[in-house]
Amino acid sequence: MITDNEAISACRAGDKEMYRVLVERYKTRAYYAALMYTHNRDDALDLSQEAFYRAYKALASFDNSKKFYTWFYKILKNICINFVTRKRTHNQVSADDENRPELVSSGLNPEEILERSERSDLLWKAIHQLKEKDREIILLKEFQEMSYQEIADVLNIPQGSVMSRLYYARQRLLKEVEYLNDER
Amino acid sequence: MNAKLACKDVRIKLMGLIDNEISGEEKEDLLKHIEGCPSCKKIYNEFRTLKKETKEMKFKKLPEIYWDDYWTHVYNRMERGIGWILLSIGIIVLFSYGGYEILRDFFLDPQKPFLLKIGTGTLTAGMIVLFVSVLREKLLIRKIDKYRSVER
Numbered sequence: 511m512i513t514d515n516e517a518i519s520a521c522r523a524g525d526k527e528m529y530r531v532l533v534e535r536y537k538t539r540a541y542y543a544a545l546m547y548t549h550n551r552d553d554a555l556d557l558s559q560e561a562f563y564r565a566y567k568a569l570a571s572f573d574n575s576k577k578f579y580t581w582f583y584k585i586l587k588n589i590c591i592n593f594v595t596r597k598r599t600h601n602q603v604s605a606d607d608e609n610r611p612e613l614v615s616s617g618l619n620p621e622e623i624l625e626r627s628e629r630s631d632l633l634w635k636a637i638h639q640l641k642e643k644d645r646e647i648i649l650l651k652e653f654q655e656m657s658y659q660e661i662a663d664v665l666n667i668p669q670g671s672v673m674s675r676l677y678y679a680r681q682r683l684l685k686e687v688e689y690l691n692d693e694r
Numbered sequence: 695m696n697a698k699l700a701c702k703d704v705r706i707k708l709m710g711l712i713d714n715e716i717s718g719e720e721k722e723d724l725l726k727h728i729e730g731c732p733s734c735k736k737i738y739n740e741f742r743t744l745k746k747e748t749k750e751m752k753f754k755k756l757p758e759i760y761w762d763d764y765w766t767h768v769y770n771r772m773e774r775g776i777g778w779i780l781l782s783i784g785i786i787v788l789f790s791y792g793g794y795e796i797l798r799d800f801f802l803d804p805q806k807p808f809l810l811k812i813g814t815g816t817l818t819a820g821m822i823v824l825f826v827s828v829l830r831e832k833l834l835i836r837k838i839d840k841y842r843s844v845e846r
Contacts, residue, residue, distance in 0.1 A: 533768050537764055566768075566772055651713065652751070657715070658715050674709075
């Protein structure tokens with residue numbers, strides 16, 4: 511299997527086709543990451559593709575000692591934030607409700623599926639009630655499945671701080687879930 | 695360290711435990727503390743349930759049809775990026791040449807002050823670069839703006 515660094519070296523040497531290795535490897539994660547900002551399938555596809563293009567242009571500045579995806583994620587995040595800010599300014603938010611994550615419910619009966627769907631709604635709503643800083647670290651851990659080291663790289667914080675930031679974010683998430691639950 | 699502070703430290707470290715980011719002796723110490731501390735145990739169970747639920751939450755899979763052309767779209771952007779740069783340079787060179795031809799008599803007139811020629815030259819070049827930049831931006835925005843047909 512071709513490693514990320516081998517593919518990057520080949521790209522730097524002018525072999526554009528080798529960039530496909532990286533795109534194929536990370537396109538799903540990139541799409542879901544963009545989806546968390548845009549909540550819209552088409553925008554998430556477009557922005558993740560744009561991020562891959564911009565990362566390709568910036569490959570010369572990539573530090574081989576770092577992980578490609580964490581470096582790429584920062585580029586993607588900036589593109590998504592700019593996009594969302596522009597859309598908010600122009601009042602063009604177009605969120606698709608079906609593009610939110612759901613609790614896996616395969617092999618369950620209809621009643622249990624409904625219950626899990628309601629729980630998914632509640633959790634997703636609670637996550638979005640959090641402040642940006644708390645929401646981001648939870649999304650990086652649970653939906654991008656990043657390790658503490660990767661989160662530290664992405665957020666430019668010491669690895670030791672990841673644990674405490676996650677603790678406070680999850681604590682606030684638990685409170686938010688409880689609050690929303692009581693409201694129902 | 696008093697018991698209250700120890701509990702606070704333990705609760706933060708619980709994150710490492712539920713995320714499987716700590717191992718060995720530290721893990722054993724934490725588990726031992728949890729067993730002997732009902733309030734930390736309660737919090738641990740709450741976090742563990744939350745972790746289980748958020749971990750199980752998955753985005754719906756995107757139909758394969760959307761992935762089929764994914765690489766092609768990225769590749770096209772990579773190719774077009776170079777195309778845009780060459781196109782912009784080409785237009786700037788041609789327009790600058792055209793501008794020079796139109797103003798040649800002015801530039802070659804020895805009566806005109808040198809500073810005035812420099813000022814006129816840079817002003818013309820600046821206007822051409824700005825024109826190309828705005829033109830390019832308009833074309834790019836038109837390409838990605840899905841709302842361009844919506845009347846405002």
